Amino acid sequence: RTGFSAVIATSAILLLSSALQAAVAPTEAVKRTTDEAFRILDDQEMQRPARLMERRKLLEKVIGARFDYREMAKRTLPTRWKTLTEAERKEFVDLFQSFLSTSYADKIEGYSGEQVQYLAERIEGDYAEVRTKIVSEKTEIPIDYRLMGRAGDWFVYDMIADGVSLVRNYRGQFDKIIRESGYPDLVEELRKKSKEAKPPKPKK
Numbered sequence: 001r002t003g004f005s006a007v008i009a010t011s012a013i014l015l016l017s018s019a020l021q022a023a024v025a026p027t028e029a030v031k032r033t034t035d036e037a038f039r040i041l042d043d044q045e046m047q048r049p050a051r052l053m054e055r056r057k058l059l060e061k062v063i064g065a066r067f068d069y070r071e072m073a074k075r076t077l078p079t080r081w082k083t084l085t086e087a088e089r090k091e092f093v094d095l096f097q098s099f100l101s102t103s104y105a106d107k108i109e110g111y112s113g114e115q116v117q118y119l120a121e122r123i124e125g126d127y128a129e130v131r132t133k134i135v136s137e138k139t140e141i142p143i144d145y146r147l148m149g150r151a152g153d154w155f156v157y158d159m160i161a162d163g164v165s166l167v168r169n170y171r172g173q174f175d176k177i178i179r180e181s182g183y184p185d186l187v188e189e190l191r192k193k194s195k196e197a198k199p200p201k202p203k204k
Contacts, residue, residue, distance in 0.1 A: 128146075132144070177189060
């Protein structure tokens with residue numbers, strides 16, 4: 001009887017986990033974020049110079065709700081991460097998020113009517129990949145999103161743009177800086193880039 005109860009309990013947990021994960025599909029998760037970002041960009045009122053900073057903050061908030069910056073940051077420091085204190089990890093994640101979210105928002109602000117095609121999705125347990133393509137009159141750029149499932153939703157932990165992994169790219173850059181001048185220099189470099197990436201305040 002005990003064994004039977006354990007099987008029932010395990011089955012219930014697995015079914016609950018599947019139900020939570022099925023609350024939103026990976027493609028739908030990516031589409032929601034993309035649609036919301038484009039909605040902000042298409043808003044005529046938000047395009048006024050005086051609302052530049054407000055629009056940027058809205059874009060960063062939308063992007064930040066979908067991107068798992070801690071997981072991304074952790075993957076860029078696969079070896080060093082284990083040696084950092086929790087305070088150091090938080091500092092690095094905050095700097096990485098500030099730099100990356102601003103840089104990504106800056107790229108999105110270059111949007112001028114391009115269309116997003118959702119090509120396919122692949123799910124393996126708690127991980128998924130959504131293949132998309134940005135299409136304009138002049139070019140087509142494939143962008144694949146890699147996501148982790150958590151609490152009935154999906155969160156991006158890497159992006160593959162035109163065949164180049166964002167996480168792998170930064171991992172190589174960060175590793176080079178650490179090897180040549182040390183981890184503190186990497187933190188300082190991220191701090192500088194985070195400040196440089198901020199958009200200029202509009203003139204009154």
